[in-house]
Amino acid sequence: MSGLFEEIHEQPAADVPTRRVSITVNGDKRVAQVEPRLLLAHLLRQGLKLTGTHTGCDTTNCGACTVLFDGKPIKSCTMLAVQADGHEVTTVEGLAGASELHPIQEGFKDEHGLQCGFCTPGMMLAAKALLEENPDPTEDEVRWALSGNLCRCTGYQNIVKSVMWAAKKMQAQSAS
């Protein structure tokens, strides 16, 4: 267990090289001057104050930090901000429309897909990526799509229900 409690980071001094990145976050172009080692999760949470992206594990296990990267779900605690340069990132803050919730948000809210809610942003973004690719998934397909996201509260039953509910609503919307 060497290294325990002995996390050592490089010193952030004036001479640390930084890079300018330009990332489209929730549709808006954001420009930042960042150290190359800065994690995307930290840029979102601390730099851009988008605290709906949570960090639960720091080791790519829990999925609480999931965001969409050019539409694909990724764990933002495992991507560097510089890797996102020139790409599009969607966080939970970008899910809802101007006046109404996204059907996936409605599903999690109305079908009790959340308790403490800490996993919810990541779950919803992973679900969004699924439903874009597969608008009419089976329960099994929902489970597989969310298998990289941990929830400690719900036992997952109502999360599956929430996503199925959202799929139905989105299908009805696109049919009408």
Add this chain to the structure above:
Amino acid sequence: MTKPLTSTSRAGGVGESPVRPDGPLKVKGEFAYSSDLWIDGMLWGATLRSPHPRARITGVDIGPALAIAGVRAVLTHADVPGDKFYGIDQRDQPVLAIDEVRYQGEPVALVAADHPEAARRALNSIEVHYEVLEPIFDAHKALFDPTSEHVHPGTNLVRHQPVRQGDPDDPAVRAQCAVVIARDYEVGIQDQAFLGPESGLAIPSEDGGIELYVATQWLHNDLAQIAPCLRLPQEKVRMTMAGVGGAFGGREDLSMQIHVAMLALHTGKPVKMVYHREESFFGHVHRHPAVMHYEHGASADGKLVFVKAQIALDGGGFASTTPAVVANAASLGVGPYEVPHVKIDAYGAYTNNPPCGAMRGFGAVQACFAYESQMDAVAEALGMSPWRLRQINAVSEGSTLPTGQVIDSPVPLSEMLDDLVAMPLPPSEEFDLRRMPGGVSNTTHGEGVRRGVGYGVGIKNICFSEGFDDYSTARVRLEMIGGEPAALVHTAAAEVGQGLVTLKAQIARTELGIERVTIAPADSRVGNAGSSSASRQSYMTGGAVKEACAAVRQRVIELAGAPADAQLVGGKVVTALGEVVAQLADVLGDTAIEETREYRHRPTERMNPLTGQGNSHVQFALCVHRAVVDVDVELGLVRVVELAAVQDVGKIMNLLSLEGQIHGGTAQGLGLAVMEEIQVANGKVLNPSFTDYLIPTILDMPPMRLKILENADPHAPYGLRGAGEPPTLSSTPAIVAAIRQATGLALKRVPIRPEHLTGTLAS
């Protein structure tokens, strides 16, 4: 920083399932968890922890750390302003280690700096000189070997609680037995693994006090521990609940509360502290590991004759809630069964292992694994079905427990088992690699895979037991807002995800006959609500809100000049016969009616220290589970195929929340059965990360079938029974029983690992 929650739902009284008032914020990513708090100019706090489970501190040099640019404070035990010790039950834990460390990860020093990295660099520059000592890590030895060294001066015993009824050692009693089964069982250390790590923000106030924003389960007990250590009167420590990312017992003890406040007071600046996941594993107490010896004797017709048990629970370096954990294991040690002769000895030990305290179902979970395993072994020896044996011995209303306490509310265990057995089994599935144990790893196409079915039963005490003055406080205010009657409900009770905010609003709607209810943020400006633990908040804070609403209602009725038995319905004052006496709008005008009430459950007694006798519990709640598993017996891989549960909740207050509790509790029981364990060697934790400490994913947790019964408890508000913990008890033994049926192995330890199933490790 913490917003009041106004419910948008128009209906939604008791028994309905309105949406959570915090749901919109949570799905929009706007709910402020404790880790999201931010105030300009704040410093970052960090904690230096002992790398050794047991060592004497011979010197600490903070000089090099203080010299680092951006470091504003480095504090040790000498800087604790007031009492140097705290603790939820006994004040035995140093705020910062003084002369000896008693577990790996014990806090030794604190740093505040302008930037988290400066703080971490400062931690690395603090020089602590340790004289490393041999850790005491075998709880059994610590308790029973007279040559063992002591963790605290003079003792390794936190509590010994016997239970005595009849005499299991009487030869005449033994002669009644057709079978006697004696076995040893073990439960590993489980972690609450809440997803949102510990964090908080402390802001110094002008009067020399402090504002603390923390995620906790019990604001007022935190306050009672924090204030004396800061040498501040309680009114100068103003606590507000920050958003809680799950709790499950792990936030009942303090973590960083005193530390962050000390740093803020010392520097005069706001300070934020956030643990990362690895630190979180060392920053809170876990579920007690247990070593248990059980002996059951039963007659040929399946009646239990006697149970003897010795239960050793390892509490680690400090007392925490170990005394209550011992009491639960002792008093519920035979399970929900009638047994004439009982001899139980439950012990809580100090060791240098990770500290243990509250986790969902505490004390009852460990005993449940052992007594349910014993029930299966007795059934097998007698050639009976496991559920039939349980029915033969099941308690019912009027039964006497081994503590002498008579169960005075419905416990329809036998009927619950009938319902469980009658539920359909999962349909046979077409071959699909993803449904094999091992899944897409392509480890089997069905060869070596065997199915098993198992049952588990659990009984849990609800609310605080053993004479504790257990109460909750609620303040309710009724007034007209924008032409509409509206209530404001204020309590200090912790919403940890369970849905208490929804329930409080439901109760206010039902009792006051209105629709619009706002839930004020939980803080210490209102009286103690007790802990969000022991499945007690629906009962206790629910009861307090109900009484405060009743007091408000009474004043409205008096103001309206209506008969005393009038009701408030749909914004009107209505007689018992349904005649409208007045509109609330007219009665209230522009006055607000506010009432505060404390609610207490009926008193309980301490267990007799020699015999365990006494009415120590308030209420009992039961859950039963059936598990279906597939086991690859060659590789030791398990897939839980389905879980079914029946639970009696007295009254369904909110079906959606309730089902969520049963699902989530069941999943944690699954984790304990097949994967979750903090592994420890010589007092050191081997797996403090979610890479190495596994919790169930959505693929591990199968679909569930539920049946919920409502046999009211006449002593409780609305007849309800606490519901959060019982499912965590019974799912573990049901899954283990199913794996036993599939493999024919005895399986006496949880969590079960593949090597226990393939014979590469004797189980």
